[in-house]
Amino acid sequence: MTQAIDVGDEHPIGDLTVRTIAMPADTNANGDIFGGWVLSQMDQAGGIAGVERAQGRVVTVAVDAMTFIRPVRVGDVLCVYTRIGRVGRTSMKIHLEAWARRFQTQFREKVTEATFTFVAIDEAGRPRPIPSEG
Numbered sequence: 001m002t003q004a005i006d007v008g009d010e011h012p013i014g015d016l017t018v019r020t021i022a023m024p025a026d027t028n029a030n031g032d033i034f035g036g037w038v039l040s041q042m043d044q045a046g047g048i049a050g051v052e053r054a055q056g057r058v059v060t061v062a063v064d065a066m067t068f069i070r071p072v073r074v075g076d077v078l079c080v081y082t083r084i085g086r087v088g089r090t091s092m093k094i095h096l097e098a099w100a101r102r103f104q105t106q107f108r109e110k111v112t113e114a115t116f117t118f119v120a121i122d123e124a125g126r127p128r129p130i131p132s133e134g
């Protein structure tokens with residue numbers, strides 16, 4: 001695979017957690033990809049990072065500062081990067097960035113960013129303490 005070229009001065013921050021392709025079924029009436037589809041990919045990426053950090057089941061409790069910066073189009077490869085932020089007793093903030101590698105090009109652009117809060121839960125769905133790292 002050829003190296004991506006980031007458009008502008010910014011580069012992705014965090015671990016690449018989800019990488020997927022935007023398909024025609026995910027479009028809105030404008031022909032662009034639904035914001036909800038992108039949000040869903042970010043939620044899944046946050047869930048993966050959250051389960052790893054919390055060593056078990058987590059749920060999304062809040063989505064903050066969701067910003068849609070640029071549209072995603074059919075054929076773009078969506079790459080979601082995650083970074084664990086503040087960890088509380090049972091909850092944690094996960095910072096997410098989604099970048100689109102434009103269809104059949106090397107160019108990659110940041111399309112969305114957000115901070116999600118996940119809560120670690122037990123088998124009964126009740127909050128449980130997040131283990132310390134390591």
Ligand SMILES: CC(=O)SCCNC(=O)CCNC(=O)[C@H](O)C(C)(C)COP(=O)(O)OP(=O)(O)OC[C@H]1O[C@@H](n2cnc3c(N)ncnc32)[C@H](O)[C@@H]1OP(=O)(O)O
Binds near residue numbers: 059062088092117125
């Ligand atoms: C509706 C849906 O389907 S959304 C998609 C999937 N998500 C879900 O189903 C989650 C539904 N929500 C829940 O099950 C519950 O709200 C739970 C289990 C997440 C939390 O239950 P609560 O009774 O609110 O727990 P509690 O008040 O003890 O809070 C637990 C932690 O979450 C944090 N928290 C609760 N609500 C919020 C919020 N709106 N924003 C940020 N953090 C929050 C608390 O500060 C606490 O963090 P800490 O332990 O690190 O200090």
